[in-house]
Amino acid sequence: MKGNLSNKSGIQTILSSEVEGKLAKWLIDCAKKGDLRTKEDLKIAATDYDKYENDPPKHPSVSVRTPENLGKASATVTQDDINRFFF
Secondary structure: OOOOOOOOOOOOOOOOHHHHHHHHHHHHHHHHOOOOOOHHHHHHHHHHHHHHHHOOOOOOOOOOOOOOOOOHHHHOOOHHHHHHHHO
């Protein structure tokens, strides 16, 4: 039917729109830091996220923390930078 948005066609999603939004934000944030991700990285992240959401860690020494934002200098450190610093 023309104009009827309830009949969506295309690929059905497995993840909720909230989870897809979080993964999309993660990909964009990684790209802004110069840390480009592959399709395989996205598959792993989606699987890990889904597992974690459905079964969060229960061990008393494991807790959920909010990560700190890295500055651009920290986010773009290379293996050569580390080698020069330590050797």
